[in-house]
Amino acid sequence: MPRTRPISLTRFLLEQQRDKGRIDADLRLLIEVVARACKQISIATAKGALGGVLGEAGTGNVQGEAQKKLDVLSNEILLEANEWGGHLAALASEEMDHPHPIPHRYPKGEYLLVFDPLDGSSNIDVNISVGTIFSVLRCPTDAVDPDEQAFLQAGTRQVAAGYAIYGSSTVFVLTVGDGVHAFTLDREQGSFLLTRSDMRIPEDTGEFAINMSNHRHWEAPMRRYIDELLAGKDGPRGRDFNMRWVASMVADVHRILTRGGIFIYPRDRKDPSKPGKLRLLYEANPMAMIVEQAGGMATDGRLRILDIQPEKLHERVAVFLGSRNEVERATRYHREAAE
Ligand code: AHG
Ligand code: MN
Ligand code: MN
Numbered sequence: 001m002p003r004t005r006p007i008s009l010t011r012f013l014l015e016q017q018r019d020k021g022r023i024d025a026d027l028r029l030l031i032e033v034v035a036r037a038c039k040q041i042s043i044a045t046a047k048g049a050l051g052g053v054l055g056e057a058g059t060g061n062v063q064g065e066a067q068k069k070l071d072v073l074s075n076e077i078l079l080e081a082n083e084w085g086g087h088l089a090a091l092a093s094e095e096m097d098h099p100h101p102i103p104h105r106y107p108k109g110e111y112l113l114v115f116d117p118l119d120g121s122s123n124i125d126v127n128i129s130v131g132t133i134f135s136v137l138r139c140p141t142d143a144v145d146p147d148e149q150a151f152l153q154a155g156t157r158q159v160a161a162g163y164a165i166y167g168s169s170t171v172f173v174l175t176v177g178d179g180v181h182a183f184t185l186d187r188e189q190g191s192f193l194l195t196r197s198d199m200r201i202p203e204d205t206g207e208f209a210i211n212m213s214n215h216r217h218w219e220a221p222m223r224r225y226i227d228e229l230l231a232g233k234d235g236p237r238g239r240d241f242n243m244r245w246v247a248s249m250v251a252d253v254h255r256i257l258t259r260g261g262i263f264i265y266p267r268d269r270k271d272p273s274k275p276g277k278l279r280l281l282y283e284a285n286p287m288a289m290i291v292e293q294a295g296g297m298a299t300d301g302r303l304r305i306l307d308i309q310p311e312k313l314h315e316r317v318a319v320f321l322g323s324r325n326e327v328e329r330a331t332r333y334h335r336e337a338a339e
Helices: 009-018 025-051 069-082 121-126 212-217 220-234 249-259 280-293 324-338
Strands: 056-060 066-068 088-093 111-119 130-138 160-166 170-175 181-186 191-196 207-209 262-265 297-299 319-322
Touching: 009 025, 009 181, 009 191, 025 069, 025 111, 025 130, 025 160, 025 170, 025 181, 056 069, 066 069, 066 121, 069 088, 069 111, 069 121, 069 130, 088 280, 111 121, 111 280, 121 130, 130 249, 130 280, 160 249, 160 280, 170 249, 170 280, 207 249, 212 220, 220 324, 249 262, 249 280, 249 319, 262 324, 280 297, 280 319, 297 324, 319 324
Parallel strands: 088 111, 207 262
Antiparallel strands: 056 066, 111 130, 130 160, 160 170, 170 181, 181 191, 262 319, 297 319
C-alpha cells in the first residue's frame, strides 16, 4: 500500500478556512508568512558559524538585554516578511521598544502580530535548540495607526498562537483555537508537513523544569512545591521526580507537549521590581493558549495567564504551565500562602 503523505501546512490552513470556517483568508496568509519567515530563521540558525550569525550584535533591547546577532536578524526577517502582505495593522516584538507600524506604501489589514523572534538566545552560540514564538490578535476597530494600547489585550483574545523550534529538526507548532498541531520542516521540499495533530499534555507528570539556581530567591510557596518534588519517594509526594531545564522556553514547552511536565519561571526576590522574567504578550500568552488547547493549564501562580489584562507591551509575568494536576497544585500552594 502506498504510504500516505502527511498534509502540508498550506493545505491544513486552507481546510481551516474553507471547511471549518475557523480562519479567514487574511489570517491564513498571515500564518503562512510567519511560517515562511521561520523557515528562513531555521536556515540562518543551522548555518551557525558558517553564516556568521553567532555572537553578540553589540546592541541592547528595551529590556536591557544584550542582543545577539541572531536576535536582530530574526527580528528583521519577521518584519520584512510581514509588512507588505496587507494582512497586518501593526507588529510588535521583544526586540523593538515600540510597535512597528505598517509603512504607508503598503495596504493595512485587521490583525496584530506580536513575537519573540528568537527565544533562548543564550543557547545560540552553544548549539542548543532555540525558537520563535508568536501571537495574533485582532486590531481594535478604532485604531487607525495602532500604538502600544492596541496590543494590550488579554490572552483570551488571541486568534492564533504558535512557535517554531529550531532543534534537531525544525517544527512549527500552531493553534487557531482548534487544538494544537505540529508540522515538521521537510528541508528538501521546503514545506512544513503535519506530523502530529491534536497534541495532548498528560494530566500527570513526573518531570519539572525550573532554573534551580534561583532557589534561594524564591518565595515560600515556590520553595515548598519544589522541595516536595526534590524529596521524591521519601517526601510527601511519595514518588520521584525528574528535572529538565533547557533555558529555551520553546524547547521546554515542546517537551511538555510531547510527554508532559511542568514548566515554571516564578517571580523571585533577586529583582523584586520584576514580576517574573518572561514577557506576557509574546512568551506567556501564546504558550498559555497552546498549553490550554492541548488540555494543560497555565497560571501566574495565582491567576489564569490568559485572563490577565496587560498594562505594558513588554510586561513580565510569572509562568506556571503544563500538566494540569501539577500546575493546579503549585498554584494552590501560592493561593494558600496568600490567604
Ligand atoms: P529570550 O532568549 O527570548 O530572552 O528568552 C529566554 C527565556 C526563556 O526562553 C527561558 O526559559 C529563560 O529565559 C531562561 O532563563 P534563565 O537564563 O534564567 O535560565
Ligand atoms: Mn524568549
Ligand atoms: Mn527572544
